[in-house]
Structure formats: C-alpha cells, structure tokens
Amino acid sequence: MNRRTAAPLLLLAASSLVALTACSPAATEPADASGADADAVSIALVRQIGSGDYFEQWLAGAEAEAERLGVDLSVSDANNDDAQQALDVESAVNAGVDAIVVDHGFTETLQPQVAAALDAGIPVVGFDVDTGDERAISVSQSDHDLARAVLDRLVEDTGGEGEVLYVYVAGYAPLDRRDEVWQDVLEENPGLEQVAQVGVVNDSTAAGVADQAKAALQANPGTTAIFAPYDEFAKGATLAVQELGLEDSVRIYGADISTADIEVLTAEGSPWVATAATDPANVAAVTVRAAYLAATGGDVPASVEVSPTLLTAEDLRERGVTTIAELTDAFPELTTDDVVPVD
Template sequence: MRTRTILAGLAGASLLLTACSQGDATGDDASTGAAGPAPAATDEGEVASPAADAPAPFDQEGLEIAIVQQSGQGDYFQQYLNGTRQQVEALGAELSVYDAQGDNATQASQLDQAIASQPDGIIVRHGFPDTLCPGVNQAIEAGIPVIIYDVEIQQCAPDAVQTQQSDAEMAGLVLEKMVEDIGSDQNVGYVNVLGIAPLDRRHAVWEEYKADNGWNELFFTGTFTNSTATDTAPLVDNALKANPDVAAIYAPYDELTKGTLSAMEQNADLGEVLVYGADISTADIELMTADGSPWVATGATDPNAIGAAVVRTLALHMAGELEEMKVEFPPILITQDFLRENEVRNMEDLRAAEPALNISDVSSADWIPSVTF
C-alpha cells in the first residue's frame, strides 16, 4: 500500500510538472512577446483595492516589468511566477518572462536582452553572481530598478536590492523537528546542491545541527538541473543502496525531496527512514499525506505570495519608497501530522489552516493593490 500510494503521488506530481511546462520554453511567451514558458494554470489571488493614489511611475499606463529567471521548472517556480504575474497585473503593468531553463550563459544573455528592451523594472530570480553581476550593474547604471531574488549578489552589485526567504530560519524549523523525532547520534543522509544561494544558507544550518547532535552523515548527494527530481532520484538510489542504515534524510528543496522519495521506493527493504524537506505545493501536500509517506516535515512559504511580495518590493523601489536594501520573507513549519489532522489536501486548504502564509502586508503601501492568496 505504501509503495503504491506514494508512487501514484509522484506520478501525479510528474504529470503536473509536465502540464505546467508545455510549449516552446525557448521561444516567445505568447502573452508578453518575450522569451519564456507559457504561464501555469495555478491559484487565483484576491486583489485589495488601494486606499491612495499611486505615485509615479504607477500613475501612468504602459509600464513594463521583466523577470529573468534561471529556471521555471518545478512546483515552486511555477507558483512563484504565478504570484509575480498577478501582482504585476494588479499594478496595471505588463510582465515579460525570460526563462534560461537552468543554463547560466543563457540567463546572462537573456538579462542583456531584457535590459535592451528598456523595461521600467527588472526582477532577477535565482542564478549565480559571477554570471549575473555584469548585467545587473549595467541595468542599474542605465537607471533601471533591479530586484534580486535568492542570489547573493550584493558584494559584486552593491546597489541591487536583495530579497529572499529566511532560509536559515526555514532550515532551523525543520531540523529542530528532526532532532525531536530522531534524537542525537544517528546515521543520516543529506540531499542538497551547493553553490545556490538559498541552498547554501540552509546548508550552513545543517552543518550546525549535524555537529551539535552528533549526526553521522553517511552520504551527501543531489543535483540541480532543469529536471532536478528526476535527475536526483538515481543518485539517492545509489547512496541508499550503499548506505541503507540511515534514520533520516534532509533534502532542503522540494524537487530534491521528490527525488529522494522516488529513490526510497526503489529500496523497499529499507527500515523506517524519515524525510525532512523544504517548500510546499499541492503536489507536495499530496506526497506528504499519502499513506505510508516518509516525508514528515517541511519548512515553507507560499511561493505565490513570495512572487507577489517581490513585485511589491520592486514597485516600492521604482516609486522611490523602498527604505532597505535587503528584504526577507518569513517561513513556517508544516508537518505531516498537521496536514492530516486538518484534512489539508491542497494549497487552498493550507492557506485557510495557516494564515501566516499570507504575507500581503510585507513590502506594501496604501497605494499598492496587494494580491492575497
């Protein structure tokens, strides 16, 4: 029953990802005329009416905002883009989407294309500082406001505004639960990829918890590609076959978590192994609540709400009202027990059960029509 149920959930998640990424991802986005994938069919937010008149430049029509993303594949990124689109539309602007599909050189080239199109603002989402800093600095020098999401870029682009989830807090919430569940002096597995800003921040917390609790890390594996879950699964499968005696696995990105679950299904003779992840989506909820699922806790924000909040941060920056150079968005702990006890089956249920996921008051102003999910 355990194998059949979780495999069905993984298959459903795979179908969802496939459905979300249909179309020519390197061609034109039909809704914007810019390079990028077709928008996903995801949650609709509610738009609050502004209480004040918008300042310049939002007192005029025809504003254009570009988002240059390292990859649009995966539940988190699809939801993030959904929130981005809806908040941009609520502000009366148009969104151009550039999706590098995991290719760093392409992302740098697409950032150049975005700058050449002379948008009113740019969001750069994920990627690497060495790849992005020249273009980010060029945009700022050209007078284009730039907001960065989840790239540690301020050392080489000090005038760029950086936004991110509170990744250290997210990791701490989950790892504290892991300590509670398995205790100290245990064999553990670790599935992560270094060199990516949010995963590096979570890694630092992992190292602290591993040392403080005497955990013996039997394996450290994982990969980040445009098909992270699929490509990570065989790596974890090999690691588990060589090191089956683990009490728990930490995989701090939901595509890595999915790859871990898939690998565990290929190792049916494993004893009880608990899995701790990050991020949340309807597909993730289905996997966590499936009969016999080992995924017992995740640290998360609502990526729809994050995408919208980053747009609001850009809007404040464009209007000259942003007073800080770094904005963080708070996560919460979501457990398997909580989801089951509250009969949470999708993101709509989860938002109703956990109002803290709604961050529509973050990076907002009385003139901004905030989108609430």
C-alpha cells in the same frame, strides 16, 4: 533556490534588487488592473530556471500580483542557461523597462548586466540570488530559519542520534545558507552522522536525486533520516525510499512547498514527514511589490526576508489541506501582505 557567486537546486536556492529608474512613471498608486494604461509600470522578470512545482507556483504568484498592480510584466526563462540569462538581463536594459527582477542565477554571469541596469537608472530586485551589486535589492526566504525549523524536528524525532543521508548541491545561495545550518546541527548533535551526500540540479532534479539516493541508501542500510532541503530533492528522496520499501524505517525532512508536494506529504505512508516553507506565490508577490515600489519611488528595504513555517504531514492531514490555496487558509501566517506593502 539559486546559486551564489562561484568565487561565491540548488540550488527556491534564488536574490537581490533596486535603484531608481530615470524613466519611472510619476504615479505611485497601482495602475488600473487591466494593465492597458500606456503609463503602466513595466517589469522584466528574468528567470534562470522555471521547471519544478515551486518555480511554477512562484511564477503564478508573480503574475497575479502584477495583474493586481496593473504592471506590464514580461517573463523570460533561461532554462538553466546562465549565459542566456545574462543576455535576457541585457535585453531588458535595452528595452528600457522600469524595473528588473532577477530570479536565481550566478553572480559571475549576472553582475556586469545588473551593474549596467543600475547605472542606467533601472532598479534591480534579485530573488534568491547574489547579484554582486550592493545597489540591488535582495528578496529571499529566511533560509537559515527554514533549515533550523525542519532540522529541529529531525533532531526531535531522532533524539539527535542516527545515520542521515544529505541531499545538497553547492553554489546555490539558498542551499548554501541551509547547509550552514546543517553543519551547525551536526556540531550540536554529535550523535548524528552524515553517511553520504548526493544531489543534482537539472530539468529532472527529482528523478536524478531518486537514482542517487537509492544507491546511497543501499550502500548505507542503517540510514534512518534524509535531510533534503529543497522540494525537488525531497520528492526524489521519497521515490527512492518507496522503491526500496523503506517507508517504515527512513523519514524525510524537506523544504519548500507546492500543491504537488502536499500530495506527496499527505499520501498514506509517505516517508516525507515534514517540510519548512514559505508560500512561493506569496514570496513572488513580495518580490513584484518591491520592484514596483522601486520603479515608482517608493520606500523599499535593501534586503527583504520572508519568514518560513514548519509544516508536518500530520498537520496537513488533520487540517484537510490538499492545495496551496487551502494551505494559506489553514496557515494564515504564510501570507505576508505586510511585507513590502503597496497602499
């Protein structure tokens, strides 16, 4: 997840990319997997935040795809420091890399550096971020579809009636897109009432949300559902429900997935009953492929979206899924090798 422009979690949410670099290698075939080729494509991955299971899985997927393509991938993590992320983009430009991937961030702090990169002929691919430059390529999950899938399940389970606690932080592009769907669902189902909104995004998001959600649940004892459209939000909400002993009366509907999330979802008596997600490692691979093709003169769409899948706790248990690797075997639609393929 990531932020959109402030004139614009969470908010994973977050994303944009591309332009041809003057220093791109002529070859369009993947380099040797060793990455030792002096002519290997160099890609700088500039991250706003790397903490949390989703982001760790995402990075693992990016590194694996870079290795497969023989890409020289350098990674920087600004640890939620927006000014540092802008400096990291500037450093990548000065280093003369072949392409830059911007992972989440703020439009207002990134736009000047992104423009400088594109002006220098360096393609920029943004994941879950609005870079503020139409020349950049955008990669994202289909956040509207993601929110709709899990909210349809919430409406089905509640009959479209009941008090709902909402976990949300404005300003993050994927969360803002998910919020648009939530507002639509409230209009479509007047029997649903949002009784409170909580949310925080930091290096301890789940713990912070747990404290806020616990207080909100105590203040609103009629709550029967929680919409928490980011996995760290959902884990925090789960902690709050469990600490209050409300597992039998409150259900949680989340978003995103990781191995740690699967453990929470499939635990006996877990109140987190459904999530909608893409495979973070797969989305990262799509992003790296887009940057690779942009750097080597390949054909890349200006905007790339990866479709999500609804995953219920019941389905995960029935299929014996315990890890992300098992998840993609059980739900093969999560792997999208046909999206921005590299032949």
